Amino acid sequence: MTIIGLHCSSTDLHAGQIALIKHGSRLKNCDLYFSRKPCSTCLKMIVNAGVSRISYWPADPEISLQSEASNPVTTSDAKLDAKAVERLKSNSRARVCVLLQPLVCYMVQFIEETSTKLDFIQKIAKSQPDFNTDFYTACRQERIKEYESLFLISNEETHKQILMTIGLENLCENPYFSNLRQNMKDLVLVLATVAASVPVFGCFGFYSNEPQPTNETCHQGLPQEIARHCMVQARLLAYRTEDHKTGVGAIIWAEEKSRSCDGTGAMYFVGCGYNAFPVGSEYADFPHMDDKQKDREIRKFRYIIHAEQNALTFRCREIKPDERSMIFVTKCPCDECVPLIKGAGIKQIYAGDIDAGKKKADISYMKFDELEGVSKFTVNGVQKTKSIDDQQHQNKKLSLLHSCSVLFITQPVCTLK
Numbered sequence: 571m572t573i574i575g576l577h578c579s580s581t582d583l584h585a586g587q588i589a590l591i592k593h594g595s596r597l598k599n600c601d602l603y604f605s606r607k608p609c610s611t612c613l614k615m616i617v618n619a620g621v622s623r624i625s626y627w628p629a630d631p632e633i634s635l636q637s638e639a640s641n642p643v644t645t646s647d648a649k650l651d652a653k654a655v656e657r658l659k660s661n662s663r664a665r666v667c668v669l670l671q672p673l674v675c676y677m678v679q680f681i682e683e684t685s686t687k688l689d690f691i692q693k694i695a696k697s698q699p700d701f702n703t704d705f706y707t708a709c710r711q712e713r714i715k716e717y718e719s720l721f722l723i724s725n726e727e728t729h730k731q732i733l734m735t736i737g738l739e740n741l742c743e744n745p746y747f748s749n750l751r752q753n754m755k756d757l758v759l760v761l762a763t764v765a766a767s768v769p770v771f772g773c774f775g776f777y778s779n780e781p782q783p784t785n786e787t788c789h790q791g792l793p794q795e796i797a798r799h800c801m802v803q804a805r806l807l808a809y810r811t812e813d814h815k816t817g818v819g820a821i822i823w824a825e826e827k828s829r830s831c832d833g834t835g836a837m838y839f840v841g842c843g844y845n846a847f848p849v850g851s852e853y854a855d856f857p858h859m860d861d862k863q864k865d866r867e868i869r870k871f872r873y874i875i876h877a878e879q880n881a882l883t884f885r886c887r888e889i890k891p892d893e894r895s896m897i898f899v900t901k902c903p904c905d906e907c908v909p910l911i912k913g914a915g916i917k918q919i920y921a922g923d924i925d926a927g928k929k930k931a932d933i934s935y936m937k938f939d940e941l942e943g944v945s946k947f948t949v950n951g952v953q954k955t956k957s958i959d960d961q962q963h964q965n966k967k968l969s970l971l972h973s974c975s976v977l978f979i980t981q982p983v984c985t986l987k
């Protein structure tokens with residue numbers, strides 16, 4: 571499976587409409603993932619394009635109806651739309667379903683434990699002698715509150731009533747209703763926990779240690795809020811790793827010269843990946859051991875494909891030489907990946923610098939510091955003057971997760987082993 575697009579709604583267009591404009595009939599046989607149930611305006615076009623499945627997070631239109639319940643016009647429009655969506659759904663070949671996979675029971679705890687050990691939190695901790703150990707907990711609580719208000723209906727009864735209003739009575743019976751709420755809460759916890767591991771704190775952010783090589787925009791740093799957001803995406807990917815010790819995630823974005831209709835501004839998704847063994851292999855096909863094993867033959871390093879390597883391999887767009895292209899990696903790129911990133915023409919690297927400058931037996935991280943011609947942004951607590959982008963960004967909150975409609979499109983791909 572390859573992700574071929576990631577879009578969010580703009581002022582004028584819904585995410586589904588943007589997907590149509592961007593991909594047209596290439597959507598045929600693709601799977602689409604929405605952060606809300608698509609409305610009839612989007613759904614009619616999408617089913618017509620021949621998509622194979624549409625999965626959605628079941629929080630909207632419910633959440634919008636919650637705040638607009640007192641307005642009879644909106645409620646009756648929403649009812650009409652919900653009916654139209656159900657009719658489009660039942661007369662279409664595409665499968666439209668709620669996407670709420672229950673998490674394995676230890677997942678939330680595992681993510682909570684590992685998130686506190688990540689470099690961003692560790693750097694803040696080191697730089698603050700009077701560091702309050704509850705800082706991470708406080709950040710997490712804040713994110714949980716924020717995400718709950720965006721993605722959940724707090725009151726059970728209100729939730730039930732809204733589901734009935736839009737014709738989803740079948741979801742109101744138990745155990746479906748309590749399972750639905752529990753699965754939603756768990757996923758919100760995971761999202762909030764990972765987001766809290768890249769917190770807003772003092773002047774900490776992703777900064778370059780070197781003077782900018784040129785004034786060209788393709789080397790200028792992104793607004794911190796966007797950089798943090800993309801790093802959270804990479805962190806989420808890292809949890810999909812097949813390396814049982816070290817998970818790494820990478821995501822590549824680029825910026826078009828001209829701003830088009832996309833709700834992500836001029837940014838467009840290029841590719842993403844995490845460290846894993848060759849596609850289609852079984853657990854026992856390759857060794858899983860690390861440097862601590864004396865026998866080098868049973869170490870993982872010659873087999874595992876790095877997050878950046880997978881992001882480059884399974885990308886859906888070309889990397890254009892005149893555009894600001896950037897890769898976000900949760901760990902320092904190693905010596906195998908640094909020349910690949912530079913060779914692919916990527917202009918900026920946002921990375922954690924854990925292990926930078928280290929030479930291990932089978933993997934080394936020496937080339938990152940010496941790399942020239944690619945701008946590097948690592949976690950830093952140095953006070954910087956705000957970039958122009960940052961200032962402009964204050965008024966235009968680009969936040970992919972926060973947006974009402976986020977859309978992933980995946981395409982089945984054939985892989986040869």
Ligand SMILES: Nc1ccn([C@H]2C[C@H](O)[C@@H](COP(=O)(O)OP(=O)(O)OP(=O)(O)O)O2)c(=O)n1
Nearest residue numbers: 813815816818845860874876877901902903904
């Ligand atoms: N930029 C990077 C760096 C590493 N990796 C992957 C490749 C391996 O799956 C794993 C290797 O990580 P480490 O160098 O941390 O090695 P260990 O997993 O052995 O851990 P340790 O830090 O204890 O040596 O991470 C990656 O995908 N991208």
